[in-house]
Amino acid sequence: MTDRELLHQLKSGNEECLGQLYQYLGMVKSWVGRNNGNEEDALDVFQEAIIVFYKNVMSGKYEMKSKISTYLFEISKRQWLNQLNRQKRFEKREANVMAMERFEEKMVYEVTQKGPRLKDYLSKKMAYLGEPCQSLLKAAIFIGMNMEDLAEKFNYSSARSASQQKLRCLKRLRENVSYDVILALEQ
Amino acid sequence: MEEDLKNIDLIDKYLKENLSASEKYQFEQLVSQNKKFIKELEVYKKIYQGIAEKEKTELKLRLNGYYKKYKLDQKNLPSHNSSGKYRKLYLYGGAVAATLLIGGVFFFLNNSDKIRTESRPSMVDTDATTVKKSDSVVRSDQDKLTSEKPKSEPAANQQDESVAKTDQNNSNIQNDSTTRSSVDENQIQLAFGGYKTLPSASVLDYTYSKALSYTFIDNVITLYGDPLMGRLSLLSLKIIKDQGSNYLMNFKGKYYTVEKTARQKPLMVVKERSFSTGFATSLKKLSKLDLTQEKVKIAIGSIYDTSTNLSSLKVRFRGDKTLENTYVFNSDGDNLELIINAPIDYEKAKVFRIKEDGTPFYYLVEGDNIFALKFESQEPKPLIPVDITKNRLARLFKERQSVMTTVYKP
Structure with missing residues (x-):
């Protein structure tokens, strides 16, 4: 599949062809491998890169200036460098904190992990919302699609009516959400 | 625009860093004066975060799937053992070998052809480059095709x-x-491109009543009704036959008369007073009943055997993997349509309308998966498997094992 075909497929809703991009995973693997990472790290950053790429394509922010492979490689590189920096900062901080505090921090972390998560809460509320609201909000909020594309994808007469529909869905979602509950939820 | 939609619009644009200058002014006004607006802003921030996280997690899961599939596809390529440059080399090598082989075959065929045609020069003019109608082989082929067509068409349609x-x-x-x-x-x-319609034989109607009914054919008594009836109560059930060859059933402390019938009959309680005195006194001592040689099989009538086709409901399936599993009812006056968007095996699936006291309840059953469908709402709802311990009617779908029991005599 050529780059152009792939972009066309993605835009016409064939998300599955993102799988084709894994043919470029090899070069990310070897680069991360040379930079203090392992295969798992490479897979993680590459997946992040695919998500960034996908969102940019769908929201119209992707311009075909370079090959998709180069684009993915650049994002993966940046992701990995950021992660290395974060790790470094964390290790520095870590060295300055006392062992006991560290232990406490871990405990707190574990407790919050067990509680209900924001994404699970939203996932339940979204399910109640049903279609087309669910897909509409996903496309508008997660993908960041613009209203013109939304109108086309969901068959609304204009960008304005797509926007209205989105706001109505949001309102309905909000009505099902409790202020106290959602603000207490961890990410 | 409605007032609160307008505010949501402002919040939406703020969260996407998309506010125009005038909107920014409005937004700041609201933030400084309206406490409720700040609260709303906080909630929407969380909602946006939550949606982004939820969708990202789900996309990651799907990506893992695509990756697996990609790896599998790679494995299935003929030269998966070799990698990188060498794989290319193998591919090129293979291509070269194939070309040589095909070339060789062509060369051989051409040559052998030439030898043959040269030996019969008169045939060369009417060679295969133009097909004439008089060419007997072609014509008989066409005849065959046209004559076969009408036969094969009905066969294909037969199922529908x-x-x-x-x-x-x-x-x-x-x-x-x-x-x-x-x-x-x-x-x-x-x-409805992309939809599959459930065969009407799989859309069924069932009327549930708590009162038990039965059929008694040969030596099988089939009970219909109460889904709450468990195996235990079935095992405690006793069949008694008196000297006059009348059957009685003792079940949960009550006596019922049973007679041979192929048509479903309601189980009628027999008042002990109406027994002939001898029978009644001996019945009071259940433990003192004697066993006979006769055995009777007690079966629980399945909902599948006793429901009728429901033609007023059309069920369509749509297997769009990118969407959550949902269902929706559409009604246009007389006809009801149910659209199910889920990877359901529509050959196994059945949709039931169960009527209890005149109220319809809808269920989708696919093997062991049972989904309760809420009819009240005509908006898409998530398809969630039903908890059989909490949903009484869903228990109707469980197949019950039958029990062999020995007939007692007084």
Whole structure:
């Protein structure tokens, strides 16, 4: 599949062809491998890169200036460098904190992990919302699609009516959400 | 625009860093003066975060799937053992070998052809480059094709039409009207591209009543009704036969008369007063009953055997993997349509309308998966498996094992 075909497929809703991009995973693997990472790290950053790429394509922010492979490689590189920096900062901080505090921090972390998560809460509320609201909000909020594309994808007469529909869905979602509950939820 | 939609719009644009200058002013005004607006802003921030996280997690899961599939596809390529440059080399090598082979075959065929045609020069003019109608081989082939066509078409349609045919048998509709209706159905299927329609034989209607009924054929008593009836109560059930060959059933402390019947009959309680005195006194000592040689099988009538076709409901499936599993009811006056968007095996699936005290309840059953469908709402709802311990009617779908029991005599 050529780059152009792939972009066309993605835009016409064939998300599955993102799988084709894994043919470029090899070069990310070897680069991360040379930079203090392992295969798992490479897979993680590459997946992040695919998500960034996908969102940019769908929201119209992707311009075909370079090959998709180069684009993915650049994002993966940046992701990995950021992660290395974060790790470094964390290790520095870590060295300055006392062992006991560290232990406490871990405990707190574990407790919050067990509680209900924001994404699970939203996932339940979204399910109640049903279609087309669910897909509409996903496309508008997660993908960041613009209203013109939304109108086309969901068959609304204009960008304005797509926007209205989105706001109505949001309102309905909000009505099902409790202020106290959602603000207490961890990410 | 409604007032609160306007505020949501402002919040939406703020969260996407998309506010125009005038909107920014409005937004700041609201933030400084309206405490409720700040609260709303906080909630929407969380909602946006939550949606982004939820969708990202789900996309990651799907990506893992695509990756697995990609790896599998790679494995299935003929030269998966080799990698990188060498793989390319293998591919090129293979291509070269193939070209040589094909070239060789062509060369050989051409040559052998030449040898043959040269020996019969008169045939060369009417060679295969133009096909003439007089060419007997071609014509007989065409004949064969056209004669086969009408035969093969009905065969392919048979399955679709068998459903319509059974309808026809049931209601004696005239021939041409059934064919028309089956054509209509095809047209609808075309109009709903990507939908699969559940055969009408899989859309069923069942009326549930708590009162038990039974059939008694040969030595099998089949009980219909109460889904709450468990295996334990079934095992405690006793069949008694008196000297006059009348059968009695003792079940949960009550006596019922049972007689041989192929038609479902309600189980009627027998008042002990009406027993002949001898029978009644001996019945009071259940433990003192004697066993006979006769055995009776007690079966629980399955909902599948006793429900009827429900033609007023059309069920369509759509297997769009990118969407959550949902269902929706659409009604246009007389006809009801149910659209299910989920990877359901529509050959195994059945949709039931169970009526209890006149109220309809809808269920989708696919093997062991049972989903309760809420009819009240005509908006898409998530398809969630039903908890059989909490949903009484869903228990009707469980197959019950039958029990062999020995007949007692007083």
